[in-house]
Amino acid sequence: MVLDDPTTRPAQAKTESPWQHDKKKEDMQWIGKPIRKVDARSKVSGLQRFADDLSMPRMLHMKLLRSTHAHAEIVSIDVSKAAALPGVKGILTGKDLPIPFGILPVSQDEHALCPDRVRFVGDPVVAIAATEEEIAWEACRLVDVQYRELQTIGGVHEAAATMEPRLHDYGVRGNIHRLENLEFGDLAAGFAKADHVREDTFFFEGNTHLPMEQHASLAHFDKDGKLTIWSSTQTPHYLHRALARVLHPLPAHHIRVVATPNGGGFGGKSDPFNHEVAAAKMAMLTGRPIKVALTREEVFHCHRGRHPVLMRSKVGVTKTGRILSMDFQAYLDGGAYGSYGTASTFYTGALQTVTYPVENYHFRGARFFTCKAPCGPKRGHGTVQPRFAVEVQLDKIACDLGIDPAQLRLQNLAPRESLTANFLRIGSMGLGTCIQKVVDGSGWKTRRGKKEVTKDGRIRGLGLACSSYLSGAGLPIYWNGLPHSGVQLKLDRSGLVTAFCGSTDIGQGSDSVLGWIVGEVLGIDPLGIKVVTGDTDLTPVDLGSYSSRVTLMTGNAAMQAAERARELISKGVSEKLGVPASRLVFADSRVFDAENPKQGMTFQDAVICTEARFGTIGTVGSYTPPASAAKFRGGGVGPSPSYSYSAAIVEVEVDPETGIYRVPKVWMAHDIGRALNAAVAMGQIEGSVYMGLGEAMMEESAYRDRTHKGNRVFLHKIPSMLEYKSPSVFEMPEVVTYVVEDHDKNGPFGAKEVGQGPLLPMMPAIANAVFDAVGVRVDENPISFEKVFAALQAKKEGKEPRYGPSTGADGVPVVDFGDSLKIKTPWQGGDGTAWNEPKREKKAAK
């Protein structure tokens, strides 16, 4: 293979950026066209093999016995009865897997099976493999675990007040996992200059991903000492690393992780999970293939979903609504383990400045450990809760100032090609267009505030909200200087092009992205390209399907690999035809002379003559995001190669007596840089609207509180698909979608993220629409009917027409955040470092 041969690199990029962001739509054959996904027909034929669809000869079924206590010490585990049950082939407890793991290097705080303490109801304690699933369950029932109950910790207030017992022996102190305190610019000066200042308190209840597919894995340890695990994971590379750590001394190169197609992920399959680790170990113990398939209830225990976040935001604005100072506090209920929590904490502060400029910005964030299923990344990771707060607060500010909320936003757009107060680099920025589209489409200017009454006596309201989101995180989960994504192309004399990439299709179509980009560059039909992904033995590393990184990062890597292949084939064809390489065109599965299109050959013949000239053909491409301008501690979370923008207007119809409302129509505009495939991009936007609607109206991961005695305290209230309400066909509104394409120079053909951003404005837009209709504020998500009713009651009684957390001093926990890191903003002449940052201790060499 010709691997990164410098002689075959493109000599000169044809456009300003290597990623061809300026290429005209009409000059492209495949990009932007609504061609079906590479695996679309398998999906509609029942042929796509998900993890639980796999089986092997002699396969055993594994089940996990989970804790029935929210916090307890494990006194003893007696497995003798279970071991005696016919059909039981293997039993593991915590002592068999003593090495901890976790997705982030700073929080390696999980064990596959709890060794000495359980921290939430559902924490796994024992794993049992048997010849049949029912035998494994029965064996679990025969295990006798003796617990000694410990004090439970239920929420952020309790966690802040409880120094002992600590759920973990790491973290800041007591049950505080993380504290962040970042100050950009001069807050006091901003507030002093402000024409209007207001402070609000918001709460965003946790909710969960609820992927249709329950997590499942199949592990096999062969007699040559190689372990393979097929698993419904969004992050095969990170699972690979976790297994290599936990299964030490099994070498990493003896471990193969194959990510099966995910039946929905939404962030819920991004951690290395205890069931995956236990299945791998059990395969090694028994010498037989091990299948583990979680029940729906167990998926609720796995969780890693949206953090419940309590927020307090003080904002000072000019008469026109320009934000001079923002002082934002976030208190995250992290659940029992670290998971992505450190990143989540930073994300509740990082993107406030990207949608509208914030001149001076202070962020304080605290994440707490509590006795509930661990929280982590869900679609919009960490940025959803503050976006709810900020957009509702801006609506209130517009009201206070007597400005149209759309106008307020339009006159305060973050400038394109600029640095924010916290040193995030904004590139293309289509929010203005987005707002204009939804304002025009919905009739906002004439219909807002009109309180139209429907036939059944409901009052109509319109609400607007906006957002921005990342196109992938600028830094990887673990510190390294390696590419974030790699793509390898194999070109074969049959004319077949195979793209190998570690990325994982979770339904968003990332496999197809590889096909579209390679197809466009090489002028061949994307549906004829073979795509091999998510297999750590076969494919180059890609960090995984999270933070909306795949289209941009694997897209750019695929483009580089394809450009290199094109360069090589151009040489081969040029020599054969005697036509200068620069004149060759790749289109319609042919390579031909631009000046004489008949002079050319099929793509297959082009590959053959190139192979004859240079030998076996293979190229690689890789992508590393641009360096961040933020150099202060904590500046690693937030930077992204580009940001997407979206604006939503939601129409609601509220019953003024009961608070029951429906959402008949949504107008959503999303700036995605460039639609690589129109239909698939539309699907991502509509799916985001759907999920945001569910979060706003009904979805919540709620736990039984202290009024429930004994071990039912902190049990998930509704761990089933029936009771955990999610929108059905009946709740889904009509959606008018506007695809805005503000090409970004950092994206493949100008593309930015598409699948997460439009979720964010849904919840605040609904809250704002409810206010427009009936004049009450719900400062808490979900905006459930009973909260609207409570606010209506308050209004009737002449009280503040609001439902939400206490705005008083007792509203947020008492936490000593210590001194803030002080960073001068770009407009103060700052260089991205903190001027009072203590020197970081150099890590001792290993």
Next chain:
Amino acid sequence: MTDAKKVLATFQVNGEPHEVAFAPHKTLLEVLREEMNLTGTKHGCELGECGACTVQIDGTPILSCLSLAVDAVGRDVRTVEGLAQGHELTPLQHCMADLGAAQCGYCTPGVLMTAEALLRDNKSPTRDDIKQALAGNLCRCTGYLKIFEAVELAAARMRGETAEPSKESIHGS
């Protein structure tokens, strides 16, 4: 429970006989997936809440996770694997594939088995008819809109019309 005596029975699945030995308490879902290796039928809850396991019995969509396999013996069982005729997909399968109505594809078999039954009984379903039919099928990816559009497009094509998806549904407004 685990030593329940197995029964031997012959199922008609997708027009073919399958002779299977299984424990009598097994659901149709379990027997299809585990004994016949017809894994196209999915499970999302195994409690009748999500619709992913929908198959047709004598043409009627049912939840295979709530049906005992023994009750399906001697009846005409159809699963997603049995929709295509030879290599040719049904109009609905084509439309769902082309419109991106299957994102992760996990709820798709259940949606297809429900909607195919609707299209057989109702040549011109309204949006409301489609919603009524699909009320028991949860989907977390699509927001259902591309599914509705696919059913409508397939209905039109099955009526012999040369229908194409609307520009708005593909490119936005």
